[in-house]
Amino acid sequence: xxxxxxxxxxxxxxxxxxxxxxxxxxxxxxxxxxxxxxxxxxxxxxxxxxxxxxxxxxxxxxxxxxxxxxxxxxxxxxxxxxxxxxxxxxxxxxxxxxxxxxxxxxxxxxxxxxxxxxxxxxxxxxxxxxxxxxxxxxxxxxxxxxxxxxxxxxxxxxxxxxxxxxxxxxxxxxxxxxxxxxxxxxxxxxxxxxxxxxxxxxxxxxxxxxxxxxxxxxxxxxxxxxxxxxxxxxxxxxxxxxxxxxxxxxxxxxxxxxxxxxxxxxxxxxxxxxxxxxxxxxxxxxxxxxxxxxxxxxxxxxxxxxxxxxxxxxxxxxxxxxxxxxxxxxxxxxxxxxxxxxxxxxxxxxxxxxxxxxxxxxxxxxxxxxxxxxx
Numbered sequence: 184x185x186x187x188x189x190x191x192x193x194x195x196x197x198x199x200x201x202x203x204x205x206x207x208x209x210x211x212x213x214x215x216x217x218x219x220x221x222x223x224x225x226x227x228x229x230x231x232x233x234x235x236x237x238x239x240x241x242x243x244x245x246x247x248x249x250x251x252x253x254x255x256x257x258x259x260x261x262x263x264x265x266x267x268x269x270x271x272x273x274x275x276x277x278x279x280x281x282x283x284x285x286x287x288x289x290x291x292x293x294x295x296x297x298x299x300x301x302x303x304x305x306x307x308x309x310x311x312x313x314x315x316x317x318x319x320x321x322x323x324x325x326x327x328x329x330x331x332x333x334x335x336x337x338x339x340x341x342x343x344x345x346x347x348x349x350x351x352x353x354x355x356x357x358x359x360x361x362x363x364x365x366x367x368x369x370x371x372x373x374x375x376x377x378x379x380x381x382x383x384x385x386x387x388x389x390x391x392x393x394x395x396x397x398x399x400x401x402x403x404x405x406x407x408x409x410x411x412x413x414x415x416x417x418x419x420x421x422x423x424x425x426x427x428x429x430x431x432x433x434x435x436x437x438x439x440x441x442x443x444x445x446x447x448x449x450x451x452x453x454x455x456x457x458x459x460x461x462x463x464x465x466x467x468x469x470x471x472x473x474x475x476x477x478x479x480x481x482x483x484x485x486x487x488x489x490x491x492x493x494x495x496x497x498x499x500x501x502x503x504x505x506x507x508x509x510x511x512x513x514x515x516x517x518x519x520x521x522x523x524x525x526x527x528x529x530x531x532x533x534x535x536x537x538x539x540x541x542x543x544x545x546x547x548x549x550x551x552x553x554x555x556x557x558x
Contacts, residue, residue: 184218187256190287192217192245193268194252194391197286200241204403205283210234210242211269217286221245255391264365265290272521276553277301281410281436285389288407291365292385294333294356296411299517299554300479303335303408303433305426306342306418307451314419314451315345317443321416322349324470328481331516335360335412337404338373338386342418342426347376350384357384360407362400364392387411401425409433414477417442417464420454427454430464440464441473480516504529505546508537509557512547517554 196207196217213231214220223230224243231239259266267274267288275296278284290296304321306314325332334350336343338359350357357380361369365388368374377386389407390400405425409415409432417440420426430440442464445452458464467473474481501509511527512518520538524531538555541547548558 184216189216189218190266190268191249191252191256192221193286194255194266195245195248196220197389198248198252199238199245201238202241204285207286208269208282208284211286217268252391258366258392259289262365263291267296272519272525273297275411276519277413278407278410280553281406283406284410285407288387288389289365289391290385290387292358292381292387294358294384296333296358296385296387297519297522297554298331298333298356299515299550299556300329300332301335301412302332302414302416302473303412303429304342304346304416304418305336305408305420305429306346307420307424307426307454308339308341308343309421309451310341310345310419311449311451313445313449314342314443317418318342318345318349319352321418321470322346322353322355325474326353326355328470328474329479330355332356333358333384335408337362337401337408338368338377339401340370344373344376346418347380347384351376351379354383359384359386360404360411361386361388361390361396362404363396364388364390364394366392367396369396402428405429406432409438410436412438414439414441414473416467416473417455417458419443419445419451420458421451422453422457424454427458430458434463439477441467441476443467501541501546504533504537505541508534508541509546512555512557515556517550517556519554523555 211217224245227239227242267290269279269286332355334346334355334357336346347357347359359380363369365386368377405428409429415430415433415438417426417430433440442455442458444459444466445455459466465476507527511523520531520534524534538547545558547555550556
């Protein structure tokens with residue numbers, strides 16, 4: 184299958200009229216690929232017998248969308264923007280697990296979207312000094328304990344931008360999820376921070392260039408913020424707001440939710456206090472609290488675990504293939520199967536079977552997001 188054509192057809196599928204994100208995924212998976220969908224666009228009734236005639240007609244006219252997506256792909260290449268389709272190795276694996284994940288993401292930056300530890304920090308746009316201080320202290324402590332953790336937020340006013348800036352100040356990678364195309368930065372006041380993020384982090388969106396920051400896009404953006412991360416941290420929130428939507432989505436995706444408690448009666452702590460009271464979020468006052476609840480090893484613990492792993496190799500009998508896998512996982516806290524397959528030059532089918540056997544032997548452990556690490 185031609186990779187560039189598959190990318191073009193997947194991009195086109197995301198712009199078929201009257202086809203929401205969830206149904207885009209269903210159609211895509213029913214056909215097996217966007218290429219198969221496009222090549223059979225005039226005979227889709229036999230593949231999608233339950234689809235409405237209007238939808239089938241819109242899918243049959245996918246070729247009319249190609250000039251726009253070809254223009255977009257050319258622009259993306261010029262600007263060094265990655266077009267990540269849902270089955271690509273670099274597509275965020277945690278997000279892929281979500282049924283309403285975008286079929287295509289546009290990414291500009293340096294951060295690994297599939298690193299072992301990813302959290303998002305969200306909150307009100309009208310944050311207080313209490314929220315700002317928490318962001319600074321949390322990032323500083325997180326950097327000391329897990330300097331490889333990726334911090335995701337939405338580049339918006341308030342907690343979002345303070346989370347990004349705190350991460351940058353502590354040399355943590357940070358990615359902003361945008362509600363518009365990568366040809367602009369909104370709000371414009373955050374442009375300098377966004378440019379700084381590109382050096383150790385990045386900017387991510389599901390929208391092609393030319394897309395304006397419409398209100399509905401911000402609501403849709405929340406599912407990416409929630410789905411891409413292992414955990415959601417709500418710093419400050421009123422009784423209603425976008426951060427509570429993100430927390431609810433994270434709960435739907437079976438991700439951990441954390442909330443920072445605030446003083447009774449404070450407007451912008453009401454949402455966090457309610458999450459804690461209703462048992463929808465863990466109460467945390469520090470990065471250490473979150474790490475303990477998630478069971479993450481700190482740097483010191485990770486080094487101890489690696490040494491124990493080396494000792495285990497002396498006593499546990501492994502086949503040559505299993506040792507190749509173990510060597511590929513040695514010295515890291517986790518690795519995606521796609522990356523491991525590339526690193527050790529082993530087909531994914533064979534590798535998947537070996538990993539299962541090694542897990543049964545107590546040699547490896549499956550992590551959140553389809554990552555694997557040595558025990």
